[in-house]
Amino acid sequence: MTMETKKLKKVDIIFENIPGLSYSILEKTIKRNPDDIILDLIDSGLKGRGGAGFPTGLKWKFTKNEDNPVKYVICNADEGEPGTFKDREIIERVPDKILTGIAICGYVIGAKEGYIYLRGEYNFLLKNLVKRVEEFNAFLKKIHLDFKVMIRSGSGAYVCGEESALFESMEGYRGEPRNKPPYPTVAGYNWKPTVINNVETLVFATMICHMGPEKFKKLGTTDSRGSKVFSVSGDTPIPGIYELELGMPLHRFVEEFGDGDTKAVQIGGASGFCVTRKKFNDTIIGFEGIPTGGSMMIFNSSRSMYNILHDYLEFFCEESCGQCTPCRIGCQQLLKGIEAVKRGERPPSYLEELKKLTATMKIASKCGLGQSVGNPFNSIVDNFREEIIY
């Protein structure tokens, strides 16, 4: 199998901002048959931009097919993954495109209410967003679309970005993930069929309705269609938000953003994977390689990978909701474990015990949080074993 070797290509779909564009997209789209819109989305190959990568068209289809008079659309703006800050920019710069995506989804699946679940720390965005939502709702009234968008604020828990924890939080309970099944398309917010999409996904849905699936499909690879907004941070001279075509090899990315001394890149935030220099050439950024919700953290040789892992584990110890055993206790064991190895209280072989533990956390934890703690742990421990031990 040959890999598609892409060059790094900057794209401008998300932030392209023509006044009145979103409203006209909405007016145009709601004249179409909902099933056609779904077909377009499926055809486009758009996958969820939050990180998990579930095909957006299918998600909408499943929810549309549910026989229930009450359904919801929720925009997941609980951008909590360390190193991710692209949704914040999208909300600031093109809120109408998000709102349009929510309304189109509502029209397609037959929902009357849409919500934006805004991260607690993004409360400074509220003032502007509330204004735009009010204008948008007024517009919906004008075009006689029976739909309304509302905003709900989170309170700062990382786990509330997990969709079922987000529903619990919106319903006023502790933000704890639910057992699955049932999945949100069957029983989500208020246990009604719900589409929950990331901010960026909804904007892409809007734009696919605008430009058609073909243009979108031309970008990216078979498994990773289109482009994606990246949050680039760490040891880079040009940190920031960049929309790039998916499917590029990591070395192209490092050439563009690195400072010439890049030792490793953490792809996908704290819960993602650490890729070391020797693997830059054969790592693809995309669903066929390493998927990301957008976070790209670049580390140069001045960084201690032990400290980085330690920070991530501290973060997970704190941000686990605490209900399930593998995650609540597993995270603490990993943290205490690397500390003990570092201090020489446990032999280096104890790292193997901990890796076995991450295997259990991956398959036995209740939600994605505990399931993915092993990603940074194993990729850092395997690639930087000496740094962890000595």
Place this chain on the structure above:
Amino acid sequence: MSKYMVNLKINNMPVSVEEGTTILEAARQLNFKIPTLCNHPDLTVAGNCRVCVVEVKGARQLSAACATPVSEGMEVFTNSEQVRTSRKHIIELLLSEHNSDCTKCQKNGSCELQSLAFEYRVGDHVLMSLLKPEDLIPDISSPSIVKDNSKCIHCQRCVRTCAELQGVSALGVAFKGNHQSISTFLNKPLNEVVCTNCGQCINRCPTGALTERNNIEDVWNALYDPNKFVVVQTAPAVRIALGEELGLEPGHRVTGKMVASLRKIGFNKVLDTDFSADLTIMEEGFELLNRLRKVLVEKDETVKLPMMTSCSPGWIKFIEHIFPNLNDHLSTCKSPQQMFGAVAKTYYADKVNVKAQDMVVVSIMPCTAKKFECDRPEMRSSGFKDVDYVLTTRELGLMIRQAGIDFASLEPEGYDSILGESTGAAVIFGATGGVMEAALRTAYEVVTGREVPFTNLDIKPVRGMEGVKEASIKIKNVKPEFAHLEGVELNVAVAHGLANARKVMESVQNGTSNYHFIEIMACPGGCLGGGGQPIPTSKEIRDKRAEAIYEEDLNMPIRKSHENPDVVAIYEEFLGEPNGHKSHDLLHTHYKVRNRY
């Protein structure tokens, strides 16, 4: 609605189960036991301990068997290498934050974590210890319940019990991640919050994180004291459950063996709370008749109907916290335990020629709230603490084992006299609806001169495990002095479990109910499901205990409270009449208003 059948395979064995069945239940049908910790038959599914994870073919992750419904064609493996490795890891993880001082733990031998660790031969030596120093100091503020966070495995059975069964939510989940804990409002001690001391959390806690305040040593010390005359009273629901503590199946009646073992342990007199249950019926029955007269004839607006029973100290504390505006609806009667104590240290002390200060009254109760109740300042009518110590059914079981008594081979013995006489009416106090039934058996007869119009005196409508039960009895052909009750339809309600109590109270508060008399028991099933009863508990077990109680009732020569000869005697010799002056001094009490949290 008929359900679809779903076909699946578990460990390569085909099984067909109803749609909606969980993997856990389906496996049980094939006799595969999947270990669980957070799962409990009385509670909703949590799926948080993860010890029940199983492999489902084609799934990327393991599935929690308790929380995953079966689907057509599913292939499940409950003992694969992956499953066993994960299971052992999870047990190891739980042990790493668990205070494994098993030898002195109250739950040693009945701890679900301990038995799992033993089954899988897992210890706490591999991983780092995560025990928090601050958790090593248990909360002993409550006279009833000890909360030891160092034993807690965060399964949230207690949280669900308190919320779902009791509607109290004294216990909740606080903080997240490594700080997550099972806590109270603002982490206040248990005796300062809305906790009713019902002990239902203890019945469902898989470890020693929640246990009763142990008073065994206090009782042994009283028995060792040559200057003390120690009498013991046993509650109705103990005799049908104690056997479970000592190796018998649920539903065994062990009244005689229990009496024999108490005598062997060394109590000076073995007496029966049944006596004071009958006394309660006299007092409460006449109080109801008085209230009815005052409301119906005298139109006295200070007198409140419906009247509510006051036997269950968990219920009393609940209403004092949550519906204190309804306190006046409570019968002023003390509970049978406290009536017994007050009578024991006055009337009975005289009879046996013992000074009240030399008498120690011990109660054997199915209840943890009774430990709180006997400490209440109102409960000192004799001039001393009327009841000194309360032991739960579980503690008595332990005491019998400590005393080296071979319970199974004991010859049954009878209670001492006086204050040892029982009736069927008193026995059924142990089941939900029992106080109501006993009260109706007596009150109806007092008013009409005839027995209640139910076959065998069995008032079936108030029996059973329905959460809220209602019944009406038409009162006809009354005696002349009760003419005001002629033709009155007496409406009664019975609720058990505080979540059900709350529903009934809300209807009383809104004025949407038309009840005259309400029986409430804090615990599911009534006292037979009390917080001091043997563990485990489930609906099946409670049903068996209820059967045993009604059997005991049916086998009693006397089945109506007013016919209890000890009760007749105490009114003749000492109290005078029900609700009389002396009764008010000794047998009645008052209530207070407590905080809402």
